[in-house]
Amino acid sequence: MTLLTTRQETPDDAPRPDQDTRGQGQRASRRASHILSAFGFFGFVGLCFTVWLGLWITPPDEFMGNLVRLLYVHPPLAWVAFLAYGVAFLSSLAYLWPRTRSLVLDRLAGASAEVGVVFTGLTLVTGSIWGRPTWGTYWTWDPLLTTTALLFVLYLGYLALRQVPGDAEVRARRCAIGALVAFIDVPIVYFSVIWWKSLHQAPTVLDPINGKTYVHGSMAWTLLLGFVSFTLVYVWLVGHRYRLAELRDREDDEGLEAAIAERRAEANP
Amino acid sequence: MSGYIEAGYIIAFSVLGTYATSVVVRERAAGTRLRRRNYDATRAGSPAGRDKDAPVGN
Numbered sequence: 001m002t003l004l005t006t007r008q009e010t011p012d013d014a015p016r017p018d019q020d021t022r023g024q025g026q027r028a029s030r031r032a033s034h035i036l037s038a039f040g041f042f043g044f045v046g047l048c049f050t051v052w053l054g055l056w057i058t059p060p061d062e063f064m065g066n067l068v069r070l071l072y073v074h075p076p077l078a079w080v081a082f083l084a085y086g087v088a089f090l091s092s093l094a095y096l097w098p099r100t101r102s103l104v105l106d107r108l109a110g111a112s113a114e115v116g117v118v119f120t121g122l123t124l125v126t127g128s129i130w131g132r133p134t135w136g137t138y139w140t141w142d143p144l145l146t147t148t149a150l151l152f153v154l155y156l157g158y159l160a161l162r163q164v165p166g167d168a169e170v171r172a173r174r175c176a177i178g179a180l181v182a183f184i185d186v187p188i189v190y191f192s193v194i195w196w197k198s199l200h201q202a203p204t205v206l207d208p209i210n211g212k213t214y215v216h217g218s219m220a221w222t223l224l225l226g227f228v229s230f231t232l233v234y235v236w237l238v239g240h241r242y243r244l245a246e247l248r249d250r251e252d253d254e255g256l257e258a259a260i261a262e263r264r265a266e267a268n269p
Numbered sequence: 270m271s272g273y274i275e276a277g278y279i280i281a282f283s284v285l286g287t288y289a290t291s292v293v294v295r296e297r298a299a300g301t302r303l304r305r306r307n308y309d310a311t312r313a314g315s316p317a318g319r320d321k322d323a324p325v326g327n
Contacts, residue, residue, distance in 0.1 A: 047282070051278065051282075054278075055274070055278070066271065066274060067271065067273065067274065069274045070273070070274055070277045070278075073277060073278060073281050074277070077281065118284070118285070118288050121284070122280070122281050122284055122285065125277075125280055125281070125284075126277045126280070126281055129273050129276050129277045129280070130273065130277065132273060133271060133273050233285070233289075236289075237288070237289060237292060240289075240292045240293055240296050241292050243296050244292060244295050244296040244299055247296065247299035247300055247303055248299055250303060251299060251302065251303050251306070254303070254306065254307070254310075255306075258306075258310060
């Protein structure tokens, strides 16, 4: 007969499967947290360099003069808004697909859409500020501006839809359909300057018709840095917004669990 | 430079900074609330709070 003498062999001390899983989960969470912090750090440093290069180093434009400096902020903001809506669209599509259905995708879609709304709002504001000295007006019912404003309102509606109370699965399905419908406006916004006569200039960074770029030298590098930095900031923001949604869902679930336990205790004293 | 450029940069970065701060603060607050609730539930012997972490600093 063998006696269990060593601490490792004692059944009471052996790690339970759930503890092991929790340990792995915590390690993965810490690693994800470090990666997210790296995104935030490099995004912040990149933005500092973008501002420095954009305001003080790059030359003024031949036609627009110093006003061209808004180029390093306005198009990257618009790009991130499109990216955010693209991520929300793909997540929602994956959620509606029965094989990949998960509330993780619903939370990701919600987080990405919220960040997208912030970036769309900023795109509209910076564009409006740029429009005043260039076109002589803050706002005009131009196809691009109008469709962008519509995009902003559509996703505000999507965020409102997410707040409608109800079962998590039902809400997620409803919101996924909402995200797919709202995304229809994204290609319309992008191609509106090509399809209709617009006051807004046609794409200069990358012309979708002939694949040419009309920005060169230090201006092109600064713009590229702006695109990369804002994208890193987007990833960092979505990561934190996702975690917030996850914590709120856990709060709701555990609150419900505690309420049920309390009721049971009352019923069986 | 004209005031338009400065206004554009200031508005863009201040709004982005405020939003980022609000997200991080709300996330921290939700995490603290959850840990505190679990800790209280564990102390009270509720099944909802078993095997959960105690709040940081307590």
